[in-house]
Amino acid sequence: PAKIPKLKLPKDRQYVVRLMAPFNMRCKTCGEYIYKGKKFNARKETVQNEVYLGLPIFRFYIKCTRCLAEITFKTDPENTDYTMEHGATRNFQAEKLLEEEEKRMQKEREEEELNNPMKVLENRTKDSKLEMEVLENLQELKELNQRQANVDFEAMLKQYKEYEEEQKRKEQE
Structure with a gap:
């Protein structure tokens, strides 16, 4: 070979x-x-x-x-x-256009921040407010999930069996 x-x-x-x-x-x-x-x-x-x-x-x-x-x-x-x-x-692809639009907006924002130091502070406060809102919403969702997670399935099954037995008694009478 x-x-x-x-x-x-x-x-x-x-x-x-x-x-x-x-x-x-x-x-x-x-x-x-x-x-x-x-x-x-x-x-x-x-x-x-x-x-x-x-x-x-x-x-x-x-x-x-x-x-x-x-x-x-x-x-x-x-x-x-x-x-x-x-x-x-x-x-036409919407995703590509959306991505290009986001890049353009980010570039504009960076240019504004370079020229205007007050704009930097304004954008930081906006970002921090947005972050706080997101964290609050996340905390609310966690609390809601915690409340819903406290379901006792054993008690539910027991209650269902009692209900079935009660229905049988009513049928026998």
Whole structure:
């Protein structure tokens, strides 16, 4: 076996893999919606000359379920997501927009705090008030759970048996 020469495989070799659509998309040729989680037999290849922090980037080729047009997308390890290349358009994602909005708000707040020292104090007081409210709500929930946890199941069973016996006596009379 050591004397047998190794097979020289090309670097851009494609493998057939079974994968699920990572996001909702719409085919550009026929308009078919392809939902997240739809299973495909896809071709997978490593993208040449594209690496992010030593991680290889993969490209996937799938076919539309209606018109068999080719749709391609790549992995995006920088954002832990996928990027659409061609063949389809990615549908609206509320989670991504919400995340971007939160980042923008945080950035604005940090810029305000850098320019205005009074704003830093105001934000700290707001944060501490919010934290106090959260702690109070948590304490109330703990107390409520404690009250509900004091149920004596033995007494309940005993009371139920007495009730059944009373019902039997009434039936016999």
